[in-house]
Amino acid sequence: xxxxxxxxxxxxxxxxxxxxxxxxxxxxxxxxxxxxxxxxxxxxxxxxxxxxxxxxxxxxxxxxxxxxxxxxxxxxxxxxxxxxxxxxxxxxxxxxxxxxxxxxxxxxxxxxxxxxxxxxxxxxxxxxxxxxxxxxxxxxxxxxxxxxxxxxxxxxxxxxxxxxxxxxxxxxxxxxxxxxxxxxxxxxxxxxxxxxxxxxxxxxxxxxxxxxxxxxxxxxxxxxxxxxxxxxxxxxxxxxxxxxxxxxxxxxxxxxxxxxxxxxxxxxxxxxxxxxxxxxxxxxxxxxxxxx
Numbered sequence: 001x002x003x004x005x006x007x008x009x010x011x012x013x014x015x016x017x018x019x020x021x022x023x024x025x026x027x028x029x030x031x032x033x034x035x036x037x038x039x040x041x042x043x044x045x046x047x048x049x050x051x052x053x054x055x056x057x058x059x060x061x062x063x064x065x066x067x068x069x070x071x072x073x074x075x076x077x078x079x080x081x082x083x084x085x086x087x088x089x090x091x092x093x094x095x096x097x098x099x100x101x102x103x104x105x106x107x108x109x110x111x112x113x114x115x116x117x118x119x120x121x122x123x124x125x126x127x128x129x130x131x132x133x134x135x136x137x138x139x140x141x142x143x144x145x146x147x148x149x150x151x152x153x154x155x156x157x158x159x160x161x162x163x164x165x166x167x168x169x170x171x172x173x174x175x176x177x178x179x180x181x182x183x184x185x186x187x188x189x190x191x192x193x194x195x196x197x198x199x200x201x202x203x204x205x206x207x208x209x210x211x212x213x214x215x216x217x218x219x220x221x222x223x224x225x226x227x228x229x230x231x232x233x234x235x236x237x238x239x240x241x242x243x244x245x246x247x248x249x250x251x252x253x254x255x256x257x258x259x260x261x262x263x264x265x266x267x268x269x270x271x272x273x274x275x276x277x278x279x280x281x282x283x284x285x286x287x288x289x290x291x292x
Contacts, residue, residue: 005282008109012278015191019198027203031196031267035258038192043255044162046104046186047131049179051166054124061125063236064244067227068129071248072137074226075099079218086214092142093266094211096259097273098218099141100134101250103127105190106278110250111243122243128163134255135159142263153263193254200257200271208272215252215273220284223248224291242292249288251277 023029056064079098083090101107104127111123135157143150154160227248231241252274261267 003113004110004285008106008113009278009282012106012194015194016198016201016275016278019195019200020202021198022195023199023202029199031199032261034192034196035261038189038196038255039258039262040158042185042189042192043131043258044158045182046189047128047159048162048166049182049186050104050124051128051163052170054121054128055170056121056125060122060237060240063231063234063240064122064125065129066234067230067236067244067248068126068133070230071223071226072099072130072133074229075218075222076141078222079215082214082218087211091211091266091269093256093260093269094215094273096138096141096265097252097256097270098215098222100130100138100253100256101219101223101248102253102274102278103130103247103250105254106281107247107250111246114246115239115243118239119243122240123247126244126247128166131159131255132163134253134259138256138259139263142259142265190254193258197254197257197271197274200261200268201275204268204272208269209276211269212272212276215269216277216280219252219273219277220249220281223250224288245292246288249284251281 076095076099079095082098083094087094103123107127108120108123111119136154139154139157140150143153224245227245228241231244236244252270254274257267257270257274259265260270
């Protein structure tokens with residue numbers, strides 16, 4: 001647990017904190033430009049460079065894909081129920097931030113620390129599948145008032161094409177210099193977005209904290225229960241089942257903030273849920289380790 005806090009959680013907080021201070025020093029600073037560059041350049045490079053190197057069996061890929069879809073739909077429906085019976089209003093930022101987890105930046109190092117090298121291919125595959133759902137179904141969620149516009153927005157997101165291109169170039173060597181620049185570009189995604197989140201958090205109103213805690217509860221419990229349910233129904237292998245439960249229970253995805261800002265859907269709410277869920281995750285992880 002100490003390694004996870006020191007090597008995974010602490011670096012995230014330090015970058016968010018640096019962004020927070022930047023936001024306080026420069027209140028006029030806008031983050032939409034950073035979000036645009038991440039969405040259209042850095043995130044696709046990250047997905048492409050990661051997915052090209054991963055190989056899993058068709059059976060395992062099916063388990064991962066159907067569980068990820070079940071988690072996405074199940075937690076989204078849970079968020080809608082919370083809106084109906086608790087919030088009494090619709091909030092797309094709450095929905096997407098409760099639904100999609102940080103399967104990449106936090107999930108991959110966490111799975112490595114918990115399960116070793118054997119878990120990495122599963123973790124990366126889950127990240128890619130969830131990213132596809134995030135940037136297709138997730139965009140439709142944010143734009144469902146205008147479904148046609150939402151579908152057109154999906155087609156404009158290069159991350160989807162990066163996944164397809166990575167799949168068809170598996171096993172095909174590309175120049176080493178290109179590989180390096182793609183990895184370098186992808187690795188830039190995390191610090192850029194964490195600093196942007198910190199800037200956004202510097203402008204959060206106290207009234208939003210209650211909503212952030214509620215979103216965190218939906219994210220954790222909904223992810224854990226739906227992943228366990230679908231992984232059990234699909235009869236996934238024991239190690240894969242544990243990995244799916246852990247990754248589905250992670251804090252809110254950093255890229256939720258990007259999408260909410262891109263489509264003007266309360267990015268400050270997304271940033272707050274990301275921060276609170278990441279802050280509380282070490283406590284939930286102790287419970288999760290008992291559960292699995």
